[in-house]
Amino acid sequence: MGMQGDFLQLLKExxxxxxxxxxxxxxxxxxxxxxxxxxKYRDGVLVAGDRRATAGNMVMYDRTDKVLExxxxxxxxxxxxPATAYEMVRVLEHSFKYYxxxxxQELSFDGxxxxxxxxxxxxxxxxxxxxxxxxxxxxxxxxxxxxxKIYFYDILGAEFEAVEYAVxxxxxxxxxxxxxxxxxxxxxxxxxLPEEQAMVQAxxxxxxxxxxxxxxxxxxxxxSLYPVIKLITGAGVQTVPDATMKPxxxxxxxxxx
Amino acid sequence: xYEEPYRWVEAVGNRRQYLDEQFKQGSxxxxxxxxxxILLTTVSKGTPKLYEIYDRLALGGMGHPTDLEKIRxxxxxxxxxxxxxxxxxxxxxxxxxxxxxxxxxKQAFEEVxxxxxxxxxxxxxxxxxxxxxxxxxxxxxxxxEETTGRAVLAATPAVQTKMMxxxxxxxxxxxSLEQALDLALRAWAIGSLAHQQDEADQQAEAKPQTSNAAxxxxxxxxxxxxxxxxxxIAGERTIECAxxxxxxxxxxxxxSLKQMDLSRLLPAALQSVVAN
Numbered sequence: 001m002g003m004q005g006d007f008l009q010l011l012k013e014x015x016x017x018x019x020x021x022x023x024x025x026x027x028x029x030x031x032x033x034x035x036x037x038x039x040k041y042r043d044g045v046l047v048a049g050d051r052r053a054t055a056g057n058m059v060m061y062d063r064t065d066k067v068l069e070x071x072x073x074x075x076x077x078x079x080x081x082p083a084t085a086y087e088m089v090r091v092l093e094h095s096f097k098y099y100x101x102x103x104x105q106e107l108s109f110d111g112x113x114x115x116x117x118x119x120x121x122x123x124x125x126x127x128x129x130x131x132x133x134x135x136x137x138x139x140x141x142x143x144x145x146x147x148x149k150i151y152f153y154d155i156l157g158a159e160f161e162a163v164e165y166a167v168x169x170x171x172x173x174x175x176x177x178x179x180x181x182x183x184x185x186x187x188x189x190x191x192x193l194p195e196e197q198a199m200v201q202a203x204x205x206x207x208x209x210x211x212x213x214x215x216x217x218x219x220x221x222x223x224s225l226y227p228v229i230k231l232i233t234g235a236g237v238q239t240v241p242d243a244t245m246k247p248x249x250x251x252x253x254x255x256x257x
Numbered sequence: 258x259y260e261e262p263y264r265w266v267e268a269v270g271n272r273r274q275y276l277d278e279q280f281k282q283g284s285x286x287x288x289x290x291x292x293x294x295i296l297l298t299t300v301s302k303g304t305p306k307l308y309e310i311y312d313r314l315a316l317g318g319m320g321h322p323t324d325l326e327k328i329r330x331x332x333x334x335x336x337x338x339x340x341x342x343x344x345x346x347x348x349x350x351x352x353x354x355x356x357x358x359x360x361x362x363k364q365a366f367e368e369v370x371x372x373x374x375x376x377x378x379x380x381x382x383x384x385x386x387x388x389x390x391x392x393x394x395x396x397x398x399x400x401x402e403e404t405t406g407r408a409v410l411a412a413t414p415a416v417q418t419k420m421m422x423x424x425x426x427x428x429x430x431x432x433s434l435e436q437a438l439d440l441a442l443r444a445w446a447i448g449s450l451a452h453q454q455d456e457a458d459q460q461a462e463a464k465p466q467t468s469n470a471a472x473x474x475x476x477x478x479x480x481x482x483x484x485x486x487x488x489x490i491a492g493e494r495t496i497e498c499a500x501x502x503x504x505x506x507x508x509x510x511x512x513s514l515k516q517m518d519l520s521r522l523l524p525a526a527l528q529s530v531v532a533n
Contacts, residue, residue, distance in 0.1 A: 007337060007341075010334060010337070010338065011338065011341065014338060069507075071507075072507060090341060091341070094337055094340065094341045097312075097337070097509065098333065098337045100309075101308075101309050101310065101311075101333055101337075102330065102333050104305075104308075236506075
């Protein structure tokens, strides 16, 4: 009965492997070209990401969704190689569902974190080869404890709990400083921000990242392209619609100098 | 000795008799379409009989709890592996039943050296559109049937027919969830009463021919009588309800109805049963 409810184990029995090393890798210049961020606000946790996908200096796609809902109460934001990241999200999504349906109880929040770690660990060969490095931020609402939580990982699967915020991707150095400054000397700490202000904050942070990082996509109003923002509260994950972001962006983010 | 064809046929016949006997104490299961999806209901004792299988698939069962668990795990494995390797929309009830679980049940039934599965199962599938909804039932010998709108599991084919014809007769389309729940429980009561009647007939044993005829010909009891029967049984058991809800947020459409939902949805005469 030991491994009951373990979907990854079930897949492996069927011959599945995640992140087999594909030799090539000499280049260790990993392009984590993106910006993702998560911070706790008054009602829960906000997770946001830009929508640009790049390959070298080429923009591949401007409508990527890097903030992915894994279940009703957890979200994974991905930076790194999208192919591997999406695969991991698919495995996680099925793992959590499979656990819940077989064991007739929700997988605990710690159990979910462990599942993310395990996947990253399995992926180490590919990550080191340079073909599959993923640096995710995992955020969710721990229903048992009634609190929002944020964790970030390195490519080897080490898990770190973020007290207030976490960032990842190539644009993250820019906004990490801003987050620290805001949270320490701003009018109010991030964790006290009401929903609307939290959204404005996220839009401003992503705009800053886009300003200094060519691989982070900003807002493209002509094409109605806004970042992806998800809010996780005790009631579940909620995706902020473009119609909500548009007025916020226009009134509180754009500055006509 | 089973190598002789005659012996084998005899052994399978015995097995059928043995299995039929196992379901007599069982609680019927009713599945019914309503305007927002599909409702499954039964009255269970101890172990639950309704389960979630996949995003749009639910399972209801009668029989031995351990066998039902085995079947449930096989279905879950098949559904999730398929949903991962292909896509969630490729996981259909009809494929799972016809090519997945029914052959396994049939094989176990015919391997007379081994124990058969003591189960009758019902798989409900919520289609992308209401006209794609499907209800599949599998008997202990692996025979499966696919229907729409309504399906039942009961101890004998006669009882099943009785319940089905009651559902057909009473069902104005489309039902709200409250109406569906009320009707489903009345149909359940018909099945449950018929099981009790069969049991009583068997014990009386005096004139099985005439009493059988009398019980099957007996008029369908009134709605109040049926609800009163559910009430009398539900006191020491649990009314179990699950729905596949078309409008549910997210990909998983299955939801089992909690006490709170039930006290709102159940017919007035039954609300006190859930309350305590």
